[in-house]
Amino acid sequence: MHRHSTHFFSCMAALMLAASTLCVHGLLVSQWAGPSLAQKSALVRTLRLTDLCLFTEASYTRHSSMADLSTPFQDSPCAFEHFPSGSLLAPPRHLSGVHPSRMTVTKNDR
Amino acid sequence: MTGNFERQRSIIDFTIASLLRRKGKNGALLVVYTLIIFLLSSVIFFTHALKREAAQVLQEAPEIIVQRTLTGRYQPIPLSYAARIREIRGVVSVRPRLWGYYYDGNFLANYTFVIPDEFPPPVGSVIIGSGIAKLREASPGDIIGFTGYDGKPQSYRVKEVLAEQSQLLSADLILISESDYRALSGIPADLTTDLVLKVRNRKEFATIAEKITKLLPDTRPIIRNEILRTYDAIFSWRSGIVIVIFSSAALAFVIFAWDKATGLSAEERKEIGILKAVGWESSDVLLMKFWEGLVISLSAFLLGTVLGYIHVFIGSSILFVPVLKGWSTLYPEFKLVPFVDFGHLAAIFALTVVPYTITTIIPSWRVATMDPDSVLR
The missing domain is CATH 2.40.40.20 (Barwin-like endoglucanases)
Incomplete structure (x- = not known):
């Protein structure tokens, strides 16, 4: 008679085998990808590219690293995000520190 | 050694038989749990592979x-x-x-x-x-x-x-x-x-x-460092949809754990009472509950991560494509290089399997230490 524990151990062994096979798959494919990644790097160098072509619907999501602070708010600073891909991305970190404040406020002492 | 192994096997036999008696409930639990792990691991595999690939190719920016x-x-x-x-x-x-x-x-x-x-x-x-x-x-x-x-x-x-x-x-x-x-x-x-x-x-x-x-x-x-950091930041766990998915999965998991931790069903209490009445020690009952938690959470973890890997690296993240496409009619078809971060997988394991197993044991420990007569009444 088959015991439940035998089925359980067989299932676990099968799942572990599948996970190990996929680990080996990952290691092999990432090693084989070397020339393809080198080719992509060469394309970036030759064409002086700055971004991945992930979202083509808006300029600030197509070239996230080149975007400025105003582009996502085409109509007004309070406008809602217009393009779906804009909600997938957080603004690049460097945007917050680059634009120097050009406005000064002097308190009027009464 | 053999005696202890045989004892564990017998408890696992009993635990699985007990789980199979509530096939519908436990089956649904396993499916939802697997889906949560699948979603979490898919997002982690996808964002990590994308960040690694961006970091490698944009070195030449x-x-x-x-x-x-x-x-x-x-x-x-x-x-x-x-x-x-x-x-x-x-x-x-x-x-x-x-x-x-x-x-x-x-x-x-x-x-x-x-x-x-x-x-x-x-x-x-x-x-x-x-x-x-x-x-x-x-x-x-x-x-x-x-x-x-x-x-x-x-x-x-x-x-x-x-x-x-x-x-x-x-x-x-x-x-x-x-x-x-x-x-x-x-x-x-x-x-x-x-x-x-x-x-x-x-x-x-x-x-x-x-x-x-x-x-x-x-x-x-x-x-250039800012360009490289952009892709690290935009797909970090705090960004846009990633945090939405993480929050939903975490919330679903908290509901699970809460349901488990707050108490046992009348049927489960009765089962523990009977086991105690027929001579099971409290430690045996806790061991059974430990195996119950582990059988479900380990199966869900392994199945979820294997399916997540297949989805992202073999199935080209087919479920994410409609989200990534948005309104664009021009969308790249790409297969990501399977860069896997085992640290992230260990984090999913630690944040799901361990708490689930513990929350399965705690309420049973309370019942198992009670007198079987009062439990059955």
């Missing part, structure tokens, strides 16, 4: 790019700025980079025109990305047309289609000669899109960027 801003938006930059920037000590070269967008109203797609610095295509011809070739059904030798800035049609012969393997970088690119692009876009000869700098010492990137901003206050320098 320009060292410093200088944009000009006007009214808070970037504008074409005068070529005369290049001569002024070149005077800054440490700057080796300043080259104009001409590129721009084109909206194709017929195909509702956005293209990116790029003018290669070296070996541009001959006048009257273009090299197109494979995404555009597929969208417009164009192949080498075909004529492809665009509407110029003045409304006049402009046509070019397709010289070449960029390799499909590089779609993640080039699906929407159109390489064109400078004179053709200026005629198409109307950008005057004394302006370019931005400037690309080469610097002698990479430690001086930030200092040179600061000097540029002081010298030309209407410019914005972007250094």
